[in-house]
Amino acid sequence: MTVTPLGIPRRLLEFTIDGEPVRAPEGSTILDACRAAGKDVPTLCQGDTLTPKNACRVCVVEVEGSRTLVPACSRKAEPGMEVRTGTERARHSRKIVLELLASSVDLSTTPKVADWIKEYEAKPDRFGPDAARLDEEPRVDNDLYVRDYDKCILCYKCVDACGDQWQNTFAISVVGRGFDARIAVEHDAALTDSACVYCGNCIEVCPTGALSFKSEFDMRAAGTWQESEQTETTTVCAYCGVGCNLTLHVQDNEIVKVTSPHDNPVTHGNLCIKGRFGYQHVQNRD
Amino acid sequence: MDLHFGDSKPTDDERAAVDALLGPPESSWEGAARDEMQAADLRWARGGRAARDRRDLLLPGLHAINDRIGWISDGALDYLCRRLTVPPAEAYGVATFYAMFSVKPRPATVLHVCTDLACTAAGASDLCAGIEARLGPGSGVHVERSPCLGLCERAPAALAIKAGEPVRTAVSAPATVHEAVLAASAPDSAREEPPAALAVPQAGEEELVLLRRVGVVDPSSLDDYRAHGGYTALRRAFELGPAGVIREVTDSGLVGRGGAAFPTGRKWQATASQPDHPHYLVCNADESEPGTFKDRVLMEGDPYALVEAMTIAGYATGAHRGFLYLRGEYPRALRRLEHAITRARARGFLGEDVLGQGYAFDIEIRRGAGAYICGEETALFNSIEGYRGEPRAKPPFPVEKGLFGKPTVENNVETLVNVLPILTMGAPAYAAIGTERSTGPKLFCVSGSVDRPGVYELPFGATLGELLAKAGVRERLRAVLLGGAAGGFVRPDELDIPLTFEGTREAGTTLGSGVVMAFDDTVPLPQLLLRIAEFFRDESCGQCVPCRVGTVRQEEALHRIAERTGAAAAEDIALLREVGRAMRDASICGLGQTAWNAVESAIDRLGAYK
Amino acid sequence: MRKRQPKTYTRLTHPLVRDSRDEPFRQASWEEALDRAAQGLARNRDAFGMFSCARATNEMNYVAQKFARVVMGTNNVDSCNRTCHAPSVAGLTAAFGSGGGTSSYEEIEHTDVIVMWGSNARFAHPIFFQHVLRGIRNGARMYGVDPRRTSTAEWAESWLGLNVGTDIPMAHAIGREIIRAGLANEAFIERATTGFEEYKALVEPWTLSLAEKVTGVPAAAIRELAHAYARAERAQLCWTLGITEHHNGTDNVRALINLSLLSGHVGRYGSGLQPLRGQNNVQGGGDMGAIPNRLPGFQDILDADSRRKFESAWGTVIRPHYGLNLTEMFEAMEEGTLKAVYCIGENPAQSEADSEQAVRRMGQLDFLVVQDIFLTKTAELADVVLPATAGWAETDGTTTNSERRVQRVRRAVTPPGEAREDIEIICELAARLGHDWKFADAEAVWNELRSVSPDHFGMTYERLAEHQGIQWPCPSTEELEPTYLHGRLWESDPAGRGRLAPFGIVLHDPPVDLTDERYPIRLTTGRRLDSYNTGVQSGSFASPLRRGEYIELCPEDAERYGVVVGEEVQVSSRRGAVVAPVWVDTALRPGLAFMTMHFPDEVDTNQLTIEANCPIAGTAEFKASAIRIEKLPVATIVR
Secondary structure: OOOOOOOOOOOEEEEEEOOEEEEEEOOOEHHHHHHHOOOOOOOOOOOOOOOOOOOOOOOEEEEOOOOOOEEOOOOEOOOOOEEEOOOHHHHHHHHHHHHHHHHHOOOOOOOOHHHHHHHOOOOHHHHOOOOOOOOOOOEOOOOOEEEOHHHOOOOOHHHHHHOOOOOOOOOOEEEOOHHHOEEEOHHHOOHHHOOOOOOOHHHHHOOOOOEEEHHHHHHHHHOOOOHHHOEEEEEEOOOOOOOOEEEEEEEOOEEEEEEOOOOOOOOOOOOOHHHHHOOHHHHOOO | OOOOOOOOOOOHHHHHHHHHHHOOOOOHHHOOOHHHOOHHHHOEEEOHHHHHOOHHHHHHHHHHHHHHHOOOOHHHHHHHHHHHOOOHHHHHHHHOOOOOOOOOOOOOEEEEEEOOHHHHHOOHHHHHHHHHHHOOOOOOEEEEEEOOOOOHHHOOOEEEEEOOOOOEEEEEOOOOHHHHHHHHHOHHHOOOOOOHHHHOOOOOOOOOOOOOOOOOOOOOOHHHHHHOOOOHHHHHHHHHHHHHHHHHHHHHOOEOOOOOOOEHHHHHHHHHOOOOOOEEEEEEEOOOOOOOOHHHHHHHHOHHHHHHHHHHHHHHHOEEEEEEEEOOOOHHHHHHHHHHHHHHHHOOOOEEEEOOOOEEEEEEEEEOOOOHHHHOHHHHHHHHHOOOOOOOOOOOOOOOOOHHHOOEEEEEHHHHHHHHHHHHHOHHHHHOOEOOOOEOEEEEEEEEOEOOOEEEEEEOOOEHHHHHHHHOEOOOEEEEEEOHHHOEEEOHHHOOOEOOHHHHHHOOOOOOOOEEEEEEOOOOHHHHHHHHHHHHHHHOOOOOHHHHHHHHHHHHHHHHOOOOOOHHHHHHHHHHHHHHHHHHHHOOOHHHHHOOHHHHHHHHOOOOOO | OOOOOOOOOOEOOOOEEOOOOOOOOEEOOHHHHHHHHHHHHHOOHHHEEEEOOOOOOHHHHHHHHHHHHHHOOOOOEEOHHHHOOHHHHHHHHHHHOOOOOOOOHHHHOOOOEEEEEOOOHHHHOHHHHHHHHHHHHOOOEEEEEOOOOOOOHHHOOEEEOOOOOOHHHHHHHHHHHHHHOOOOOHHHHHHHEEOHHHHHHHHOOOOHHHHHHHHOOOHHHHHHHHHHHHHOOOEEEEEOHHHHOOOOHHHHHHHHHHHHHHHOOOOEOOEEEEEOOOOOOHHHHHHOOOEOOEEOOOEEOOOHHHHHHHHHHHOOOOOOOOOOOHHHHHHHHHHOOOOEEEEEOOOHHHHOOOHHHHHHHHHOOOEEEEEEOEOOOOHHHOOEEEEEOOHHHHOOEEEEOOOOEEEEEOOOOOOOOOOEOHHHHHHHHHHHOOOOOOOOOHHHHHHHHHHHOHHHOOOOHHHHHHOOOEEOOOOOOOOOOOOOOOHHHHOOOHHHHOOOEEOOOOOOOOOOOOOOOOOOEEEEEEOOOOOOOOOOOHHHOOOOOOOOOOEEEOHHHHHHOOOOOOEEEEEEEOOOEEEEEEEEOOOOOOOEEEEEOOOOOOOOHHHOOEEEEOOOOOOEEOOOEEEEEEEOOOOOEOO
16 A cells, blocks of 8 residues: 555657657657757747647647648657658748747847847848737736736747646636737736736746746846846745745845746746745845 | 636626526526525535536627627626636637627627628628718617628628627628618518528539438428438438448548548548547538538528438447537528427437437537637637637547547538438449549539529539539639638639549649639739738637738738739748748648638739739 | 735844833844843743744754753743644644654645645645646545635535534534445554544534534535545545634544544545645744654654653753643743743744733743844844844755655845844854854754654755655655655554554534624634735735735625725724724625734734634634624725
8 A cells, every 4th residue: 555656657659850760758749859869949839837839830840741840849759750850841930930920029038039040040020111010018017027918929828827737817818819819817907907816927937028027127127137147046935834946036135036946846836926926025124 | 716706797688698598597606696695605615627617608608698788798708707617817818719709899780791702802892881881880880891701602791690689680692782781770671581592503403412402391391301301311320330320431432521621431430439438529510711601501401401410420420419510600500400400309300319219419509709710620629618719739639639628520511411312322322423532422612703603513523614604604704713712723724623622632722612713804813812811810810820920921911012013022922932831831720721822822823913 | 995015024134132121122243132142041041932933944943942952951942833733733643643744745636535624725825726726637526614715615616614613513524424324444444543433432423414503514515525535535635724723723633634544545645634834844843843842853752762862962951841832831921930032033922812912921021032034023022132044045954844845945145234044143142051062054953953863864955955855754865755654554564554543532612712792703814815924024025916904704794784895993802902994705604704914013813813722732713703893983994
């Protein structure tokens, strides 16, 4: 009766990536296998704590026998699969996806995207000065975090984190359709009139900085945000007995942001309002 | 679930609309007034799985409110959410997904005026302008420019929907400004729509198979249906057993008529053999491809045939529940099918013990609400389940994880009704119709520049020219659009293309859903192409980047070159090609993958912008 | 609605002293403050009590209890675990010999039935509740037992809204139904428990219909819960302060544990008991011996072998009897037998039930030294105030969470002004009192603890980092133990089973503070999502959810008393009265009101609560007071 379950052993699948044989545990995605093999495939909407949504399509690769390109982030590896990550066809789609995104939203705070734009020779300006953009103003309706949907690539990660994958608060949803689709709370109201509980788990997964701590937003606006000068220290939250791990981002001895390790067995990267935002008291220094 | 509700309250009407669908609330937690509540309510509350499992009633609930009130207020939405334990934000996301719903106040009557391809060719622009001039603000009618209403044989068309109890609808087609305004102002006194048979120029002809009963039987009479051979196929199915039915369907060579042409027998076999249960049957009657109206004609003219065919499909694949997902813009088909299902149930053709054979099967109708994307099979599942109608990633395929995550067979209306002749005449006789690789009869929706538009039934293998000749193609033919907005244009000198899957494929085009739309040179091609691009931009669900932004960039480019040709258009055509290629390669579903097909074919085949 | 910000506290940056309680504080040097503190303690060596901090690190708690036992020669050391979960520790210890929750968070994701009893984890333990939600998404059925239909209860298959303080009747009726329906796990009862026959006789009178009368919950609902819990292959029973903050909290805990013994829902993966802890280190504080009856590693003071081990390790003599717990220490202040208190990081002036009494008692002390990061209400009463560091962000060390997971805390920011780390301050005081301890750093303290606590021996700092925390027991530096406790009870070899688990023979005893015509409303208390305890820490961030303190009533009561949302009313109990605005919450029912203790500077809820203590654990009955509500002569609406 005292056996600790170890999980069902997983079989290894054999297939090829760019002609080289690889082995991956059953259930792995192509992306898992690519990363294990040291292949760089760009991703935006993929999140390590979330079920792949495969919405951005920047991770597409070619799979022999498939009519269309396939998203590496969600497609499970199959035995005998022949995957090609760097073909002209795959690179073309990635380039266009980057152009489409960069021409419609502000990617200035999206990590790595500038490098990819260079690598894929994407030219977002080619759609002309009149190309439709989201043109959203930042929504600052509370003191904890800001929603700047001009930076939103509609990756669905915040919706998934707020919804049944983690928080189960369901404060936000994709609203409307097509290019007019946006992330919004019910009746498109202010956050303060919504079901939001300010856990900030949406910020944790946002890949573009569309969602950010108010502290980060304000410091960026003031030009004082210096990520390179920040330290990250993981400690334990003091607000209840659950023992959530907090990673404190500190700049000039001030806590400016709080995250949690995504592989932590207690939090899986999630926190509540107190753990995420309740740090101010230690720095009420005068 | 700990849902959050604002202060908005439903009106009595809104509450009544929801309660009419769901029954009165059982507790104050579900929305009953607190003073009506028994004390026990404050001591014991049920919830959990049972409460969360009613999400699929969200779309019917939204319809109930919209039908009664004409729009969906905050208070109404919150009340519906409370009844169904659905988070209001998600319900809001669903309500705003569909074009037929409004979350802002609007007049009780909405007049949908079709501005799509066939209607544009028939003068929809002037019609629209005329109607809008008459029905301005204060008229009590909200005029909505609409994608294809599936009334192409009577273009231009308009559909009036007047909210109330009950909701009233009126179709005006071919519409004049006067008649459309009349239909909108007094739907009750509008002229009765002509019978479905008028959309079938061949009606009554001996050799018809699929359209045999349209215009012949009384679509409201089960007995008349039976008197014309109805329910002999189901009886044959019970004799064959599920495996026997699947063998017949497989041997018949039947492939899906929705556009993808997947072998139906293989799909049924794959579903039937899934160990996971229950299995579901879904009939895709969300006929939204511009230029397509054959399913509407079948459902309006021979509704029991679909009921019987669904019963057979359910029997063969081990499903006991069938969902009929019907286009929201088809009020008459809805009435006919509701009636047919009720009658069939009353007479033991549906229910716990179909034909006394110990097989239980029933059909639920679910109405779409104005979203082309819901014709995509997995988007349709999401729509039924009460989520936004966004396609899912495949694999897993529906036969494995479909509706409610269970093995599901999904077929379109025309595919299903083909099963009846397969069983009555036998697979070999059926397979003898048509060509070797495209067997059986096929329905074509002919519209545009022809004298006798309508649904035509021809065996596979007839040429495009033969079909157009039957329909009385007019002079000065400039182009023919095959397969609808997601299809492709062909030239007037290509009329010898055989109308088979393989024939069109060899000719570098597609049969799609059977749309054959003829255009003469009175309509400028760039205007049609713009309309197509606009259609896809409007109908993209927004989930994936190539389609969400790509359709916008393509429309912008087509705007820029609307008046240009040659070198002046070259740069934008290159851009269209590059974006189109990524859309085709990298979009999640068929919508994005095919959105550029028609424009590309116009450039390559017709020499548009040259 | 007016967003009311509670009082914001500013960090202490310098030691504060004063010569008499009438004077204001003045800044002092560390030397002066420490000398004064040492003198104050030295002259009260025989009448000393240590309030250790359930929010500070294990290392600090270890040093604090060592200070009490070695420097001051007393076992009078306790922490605020007394005000919350001491009954859980006492109850679990009585049944299983160990005071920790028996399961892990991960297990609740893989269980079949979850019972949340007196726990609004959705608000009070949000990330634990995410594990519960995972379980629910994986197919588990959750049942909620709570007087209020909380956010937690809204997720339940079935919510049972019992009368406050009727948990034992509910539990006994469930037990009886399990037995009567033939659903008791006879093999487990036979193998692993004692006292079943007595228990069976005890619960026999608690028929479903009697339980319905007493608890107010329909018999069918109780029956359903009984069957669901007993029939589940795996089940988790979780509770929080709704069970423990009663005058008979330990009995309540025992009554719940009985159900797990009856059904065999303990000692297996996915089956267990989880008391959810309120403070980040209330588990660790007890584990470190910062409680009056246990030495570090939860070793019993009455056990001579254990004492001997510590005596030789510490070079001292350990008194062979239990010390006073927090509640008893307060009583001893009243009697004058406790004269000096060293209070580290606690705020009893606001957190104790009947707070007026607590303040008065501390005022009678000869000497009070408070070590904190803020000048709390308690610190305001002190003779010497020592500025400390925030354990979780400014020091290194470890804390132990509700699933017994010891995790590293790390210094991320530099403390302000002259603030010093707790351990350093305690050691300075120890030195002045004749004990020169040398700890190079927190790890050195930890390694000393490891050397005396077998359950922690295997947890080196290196391993703690590698595994992102390790659950105790961890006796080996090579292996990890199962995630659950008491697997031994399932051993087929009787020798391996150890001490069998006794059923708790506990009787129903309704709340002390009875409702009557003068005080007709039952007031219960709890937490809100965005606030914490007395609000000293949580008050400083701008929560959009925060609306200050309210007296929450059901719509029917609001109508009966003719009051509206925001209207200030007088709330009185037999002990005191406060003025608070009204909030209307449909989760309540007529005769039941709710308040929190998050805003004591605005509305001191604990003036209303009763200091009726659990005789075993000393926890007060925060969850059940009798109150009345009166309109104010001039209506004030807070908007």
